Amino acid sequence: MALSENPKRPDGFEDKLENLKLMKKEVPTMYSSTVNAIMDMAEGGDPDGVREQYYPGWENADFEDLLTELGESK
Numbered sequence: 001m002a003l004s005e006n007p008k009r010p011d012g013f014e015d016k017l018e019n020l021k022l023m024k025k026e027v028p029t030m031y032s033s034t035v036n037a038i039m040d041m042a043e044g045g046d047p048d049g050v051r052e053q054y055y056p057g058w059e060n061a062d063f064e065d066l067l068t069e070l071g072e073s074k
Helices: 013-026 028-042 047-054 060-070
Strands: none
Touching: 013 028, 013 060, 028 047, 028 060
16 A cells, blocks of 8 residues: 555655655755654654654654654654
């Protein structure tokens, strides 16, 4: 099933995934920092208000899915 076909994905999931893949190639240090924040959010955290501002309505499992799609382990 393609990502866009998964109705359980929150709004913007595919865009964020593609942006992160590009960031990994072009700005690896920023990517690493962002993945660390996503790992924190997967455990319920909200580092510096990032979750509330940029990921409204996302559940912890959504961040876990994002990490899985990126090939990153929590």
